[in-house]
Amino acid sequence: xxxxxxxxxxxxxxxxxxxxxxxIDIQPAERLALIGTSGSGKTxxxxxxxAQITASQGEVQILxxxxxxLSPKRLRQLxxxxxxxxxxxxxxxxxxxxxxxxxxxxxxxxxxxTLRDLAMPADEEMQKIFDILNSLGIxxxxxxxxxxxxxxxxxxxxxxxxxxxNPEVLLADEPVSAVDPARARSMVQLLNKIxxxxxxxxxxxxHNIELAQEFFPRVIGLRGGEISYxxxxxxxxxxxxxxxxxxxxxxxxx
Amino acid sequence: xxxPPPHRYPKSLASVIGGKRVLMVLLVVVLFSCLYLAGxxxxxLKPSEYGLKLSYEFLVAAVQPALSYEAGPPSxxxxxxxxxxxxxxxLTFQYALCSMSVALVIGFIGGFFxxxxxxxxxxxxxxxxxxxxxxxxxxxxxxxxxxxxxLIWALLILTALGTTPLAGIIAISxxxxxxxxxxxxxxxxxxxxxxxxxLSSIGAKPMQNWLFGCLPLAFTDMLSYTLYRFECALxxxxxxxxxxxxxxGYHIVQAFEDFHxxxxxxxxxxxxxxxILSELWGKSIRARFNGQIAEKTNACKNPSLKQLKSQxxxxxxxxxxxxxxxxxxxxxxxxxxAARYPLSWQRRLSNLESFFQQIVPYPVQKSGDWxxxxxxxxxxxxxxxxxxxxxxxxxxxAAAIMAGVGAVLSMLWASARLNxxxxxxxxxxxxxxxxxxxxxTRTASHFVLLIARSSPEYILAFLLxxxxxxxxxxxxxxxxxxxxxxxxxxxxELVDNHPAEASKQSLLAGGNRVQTYxxxxxxxxxxxxxxxxxxxxxxxxRDSTVLGMLGILSLGFLITDAKTRLFYDNLMFFVLLGALxxxxxDMLSYWIRAKLRQLDHS
Numbered sequence: 001x002x003x004x005x006x007x008x009x010x011x012x013x014x015x016x017x018x019x020x021x022x023x024i025d026i027q028p029a030e031r032l033a034l035i036g037t038s039g040s041g042k043t044x045x046x047x048x049x050x051a052q053i054t055a056s057q058g059e060v061q062i063l064x065x066x067x068x069x070l071s072p073k074r075l076r077q078l079x080x081x082x083x084x085x086x087x088x089x090x091x092x093x094x095x096x097x098x099x100x101x102x103x104x105x106x107x108x109x110x111x112x113x114t115l116r117d118l119a120m121p122a123d124e125e126m127q128k129i130f131d132i133l134n135s136l137g138i139x140x141x142x143x144x145x146x147x148x149x150x151x152x153x154x155x156x157x158x159x160x161x162x163x164x165x166n167p168e169v170l171l172a173d174e175p176v177s178a179v180d181p182a183r184a185r186s187m188v189q190l191l192n193k194i195x196x197x198x199x200x201x202x203x204x205x206x207h208n209i210e211l212a213q214e215f216f217p218r219v220i221g222l223r224g225g226e227i228s229y230x231x232x233x234x235x236x237x238x239x240x241x242x243x244x245x246x247x248x249x250x251x252x253x254x
Numbered sequence: 255x256x257x258p259p260p261h262r263y264p265k266s267l268a269s270v271i272g273g274k275r276v277l278m279v280l281l282v283v284v285l286f287s288c289l290y291l292a293g294x295x296x297x298x299l300k301p302s303e304y305g306l307k308l309s310y311e312f313l314v315a316a317v318q319p320a321l322s323y324e325a326g327p328p329s330x331x332x333x334x335x336x337x338x339x340x341x342x343x344x345l346t347f348q349y350a351l352c353s354m355s356v357a358l359v360i361g362f363i364g365g366f367f368x369x370x371x372x373x374x375x376x377x378x379x380x381x382x383x384x385x386x387x388x389x390x391x392x393x394x395x396x397x398x399x400x401x402x403x404x405l406i407w408a409l410l411i412l413t414a415l416g417t418t419p420l421a422g423i424i425a426i427s428x429x430x431x432x433x434x435x436x437x438x439x440x441x442x443x444x445x446x447x448x449x450x451x452x453l454s455s456i457g458a459k460p461m462q463n464w465l466f467g468c469l470p471l472a473f474t475d476m477l478s479y480t481l482y483r484f485e486c487a488l489x490x491x492x493x494x495x496x497x498x499x500x501x502x503g504y505h506i507v508q509a510f511e512d513f514h515x516x517x518x519x520x521x522x523x524x525x526x527x528x529x530i531l532s533e534l535w536g537k538s539i540r541a542r543f544n545g546q547i548a549e550k551t552n553a554c555k556n557p558s559l560k561q562l563k564s565q566x567x568x569x570x571x572x573x574x575x576x577x578x579x580x581x582x583x584x585x586x587x588x589x590x591x592a593a594r595y596p597l598s599w600q601r602r603l604s605n606l607e608s609f610f611q612q613i614v615p616y617p618v619q620k621s622g623d624w625x626x627x628x629x630x631x632x633x634x635x636x637x638x639x640x641x642x643x644x645x646x647x648x649x650x651x652a653a654a655i656m657a658g659v660g661a662v663l664s665m666l667w668a669s670a671r672l673n674x675x676x677x678x679x680x681x682x683x684x685x686x687x688x689x690x691x692x693x694x695t696r697t698a699s700h701f702v703l704l705i706a707r708s709s710p711e712y713i714l715a716f717l718l719x720x721x722x723x724x725x726x727x728x729x730x731x732x733x734x735x736x737x738x739x740x741x742x743x744x745x746x747e748l749v750d751n752h753p754a755e756a757s758k759q760s761l762l763a764g765g766n767r768v769q770t771y772x773x774x775x776x777x778x779x780x781x782x783x784x785x786x787x788x789x790x791x792x793x794x795x796r797d798s799t800v801l802g803m804l805g806i807l808s809l810g811f812l813i814t815d816a817k818t819r820l821f822y823d824n825l826m827f828f829v830l831l832g833a834l835x836x837x838x839x840d841m842l843s844y845w846i847r848a849k850l851r852q853l854d855h856s
């Protein structure tokens with residue numbers, strides 16, 4: 001069973017066609033980079049794969065389930081198996097680091113259960129969180145207020161939250177766009193290592209072509225909401241990159 | 255040759271109000287128009303001979319506040335004077351604390367129903383209609399509750415239920431609870447976008463989104479606002495003394511009527527001290543929540559979970575403060591003083607029933623036909639209602655403008671960044687005299703602003719009325735002084751937190767403090783100044799509805815007059831007229847502030 005199956009899928013916002021007739025199959029434990037210019041549809045595609053938005057046309061299957069037939073409850077259950085790291089990380093800055101990570105399981109816990117987790121966390125759950133943070137090199141930040149952490153440390157907290165969720169799929173929307181090249185590289189490397197060790201499906205949108213080619217076996221290039229390239233990283237040649245990135249005059253004036 | 259593109263005029267508030275200089279001139283014109291229309295002349299702003307004598311004696315008394323009864327104990331069983339002062343102070347504090355605890359409950363419940371961030375993402379039609387219904391009802395109740403001033407609520411409750419110690423608590427709780435509800439709902443809804451994206455993408459229910467996403471993000475702002483409202487509650491509790499509830503305001507009036515000016519100053523000093531201490535306490539709590547005071551971080555290398563747990567950041571100050579606040583609130587509730595003339599509940603219910611019968615317009619009581627209410631209302635409006643309403647508006651507007659202009663100018667001395675030797679991270683010379691001059695100016699300005707905002711406008715107006723006599727000036731000045739202090743604080747935060755680049759450039763180009771303020775800082779923060787100005791103007795309208803209770807023709811005067819004459823239908827009409835005025839003021843200010851925010855973001 002594929003992790004994701006998109007067949008002739010389009011997404012339209014009013015008159016604007018954000019994604020056009022996509023055909024994509026993504027297998028479990030695949031590691032895939034989404035590349036393309038700003039506005040090419042990368043974030044929209046990730047949101048579609050997270051069922052945050054629905055397709056205007058075509059079929060979308062996530063973890064074997066057709067999205068348009070799901071009840072709200074089933075949809076939430078489905079999302080609880082998919083970790084999503086948004087571009088701005090989406091951390092609750094006032095909460096402590098362990099509380100933010102605890103919220104990774106919010107979709108699998110009742111409201112009262114989550115309240116108890118945040119106020120009086122169980123020892124075994126704290127041990128799990130400590131182990132995750134330890135593997136990411138920031139264990140000592142466990143009880144710190146999240147807003148007091150540096151940008152790089154906050155990225156690791158967002159990753160820890162995703163790992164604590166124990167997901168089948170990890171979606172990341174340009175998580176390294178705002179950091180220096182060395183930190184970006186180490187973060188992408190870490191995400192890939194974690195994904196291969198835990199056999200997670202990893203889909204990441206990224207602007208850095210070098211990192212995409214180096215770490216992701218499969219690359220999808222989007223241009224104007226259409227797939228311009230879908231293949232292995234080794235086949236991503238300058239001609240393919242030019243097709244993805246070459247801007248025409250209209251785009252430049254925007 | 256190609257034609258140049260046509261010049262497009264911005265369709266914004268800026269195009270209507272013109273440039274900043276035009277607006278400043280406009281505000282001064284509005285100020286003088288208000289004074290002229292209200293029949294207030296600058297020439298009448300001079301104390302009478304009696305007023306001058308009184309002011310002199312009043313100021314002399316300031317340096318020797320009483321520590322014992324000025325004219326000996328009033329009776330053999332009278333408590334020592336300082337004990338009497340402390341009892342009045344505690345009662346003021348007790349009413350404020352009990353009121354705020356009820357207001358917080360109202361604020362949370364009202365805030366929840368007045369916010370839309372807990373709604374499901376795509377509700378079905380019947381659910382959507384039900385949610386919108388709840389939302390609108392909640393907003394309406396919240397708006398009505400806060401449109402009536404706490405002093406008028408106290409008057410209504412005392413009239414409807416008879417003397418009860420709960421009257422003061424209920425009177426403050428209703429408008430404060432509704433204000434908290436409004437502000438809480440806005441603070442929570444502002445966070446809705448981020449929380450929805452974060453938690454709903456991993457399967458959270460809408461309620462979990464609200465509880466774990468929106469609420470924690472809004473928490474610091476909500477706490478900060480609650481602490482500010484507590485300071486306001488202390489002031490409100492003090493002025494409840496003016497309608498007979500024995501808080502410190504009651505003793506201030508008594509001391510003045512007995513001409514015990516030394517005792518009066520003791521009450522004023524203790525009240526100011528309590529308000530200033532509560533502001534400083536609030537400031538220390540806020541600093542710990544918004545990260546101004548950094549938490550202790552763990553210094554060990556490769557710590558174990560056990561080590562981390564035992565060394566996790568703890569703020570003893572927050573814990574002790576929270577514990578004391580909780581214990582004091584419980585103690586305050588358990589020790590509410592009994593009424594001096596207790597009434598049975600049957601009597602209170604019968605009072606209430608009779609009150610509800612009597613607030614129906616008199617012609618309707620007689621005929622039973624509500625059509626008769628219209629000529630009655632028209633008559634009240636024509637007789638004095640319209641004049642009083644306009645007077646209320648003029649007083650509020652004149653006071654707000656005076657306070658605003660004063661606050662804008664005061665920044666030259668009050669801004670911490672502008673009055674340092676290292677101004678805006680720029681070296682401005684080395685002179686010990688200049689260093690001390692700047693330090694002194696800064697501290698003195700902060701002190702003046704602190705005293706101004708800590709002084710309840712009602713008490714200021716009451717004291718000024720004795721000096722200047724029965725004109726509208728004391729009301730305007732009382733309101734202006736208090737708001738000058740508040741605006742000064744808000745403005746200095748703006749000046750000290752705005753991006754430093756332009757100011758730095760001005761100083762580097764050889765500009766002095768005045769040039770830097772007017773040339774570099776003011777243009778950057780002007781829209782935000784206006785935003786706060788209109789927010790305070792809205793509050794001034796609300797406050798000026800009650801200032802008339804001191805005896806100057808405005809809505810408050812008509813309300814007290816109707817109560818004295820037992821015309822409860824007239825009383826209710828003027829209360830509702832006041833609420834309508836506040837509501838219109840609210841809407842106008844809301845509209846202007848929304849436009850200013852747009853300008854600020856554009």
